[in-house]
Amino acid sequence: xxxxxxxxxxxxxxxxxxxxxxxxxSTTNIxxxxxxxxxxxxxxxxxxxFLTFQRAVxxxxxxxxASMLSYxxxxxxxxxxxxxxxxxxxxAVYDKIFTHSLQDVVRHQRYEKLFANSDGVMIGEQxxxxxxxxxxxxxxxxxxxxxxxxxxxxx
Numbered sequence: 001x002x003x004x005x006x007x008x009x010x011x012x013x014x015x016x017x018x019x020x021x022x023x024x025x026s027t028t029n030i031x032x033x034x035x036x037x038x039x040x041x042x043x044x045x046x047x048x049x050f051l052t053f054q055r056a057v058x059x060x061x062x063x064x065x066a067s068m069l070s071y072x073x074x075x076x077x078x079x080x081x082x083x084x085x086x087x088x089x090x091x092a093v094y095d096k097i098f099t100h101s102l103q104d105v106v107r108h109q110r111y112e113k114l115f116a117n118s119d120g121v122m123i124g125e126q127x128x129x130x131x132x133x134x135x136x137x138x139x140x141x142x143x144x145x146x147x148x149x150x151x152x153x154x155x
Contacts, residue, residue: 026112033116038133046121049131049145050111057106062094069147070134076152102128102153120148128153 031043038046049068056064066087073084077093084090090097098106105124115122120132128151133143 030112030114030116034121037116037118042133045145046131047111050109050114050121050123053131053147054106054109057098057103060098060103062091065094065098066090068131070144073147073150075150079152097150097152099153105129105153124153126153127151 031047034043034046035041053065053068055061056068069084069087069090071084071086071090073090074081075084075090075093075097076082078096082093084093105128109123120130123129123131129147130149130151131145131147134146134148136144
């Protein structure tokens with residue numbers, strides 16, 4: 001029995017449509033999870049924060065990364081936990097924190113594969129970096145999204 005021939009464009013279009021639907025489903029899952037955990041329609045801010053952070057790390061924009069942290073912050077510096085009080089402290093050890101392997105973790109993280117729970121959102125399979133909403137005023141009507149912990153990378 002001979003199968004009918006289908007034009008290549010139809011096959012490619014079908015594959016692209018399936019891939020797009022699959023991506024949308026994956027993105028929808030993390031969007032819904034973030035909205036459930038962090039508040040209605042919060043996924044937009046979390047998605048944007050993640051993309052901005054990923055871009056800053058990829059371009060080694062140390063100032064941008066430093067501005068995205070909640071101080072004081074505990075970070076893995078050369079394999080040991082260290083409390084960094086401010087941007088100046090962070091920038092002094094940036095290269096010891098953001099090693100090539102940690103940069104790769106951030107660079108290769110896909111939004112739809114992020115893990116989220118009530119503590120925040122995790123980058124990396126081992127919890128290398130966490131971010132969440134942080135109250136910057138006593139009323140805390142609109143929390144700012146910040147990096148809250150850098151565990152580093154054991155690879």
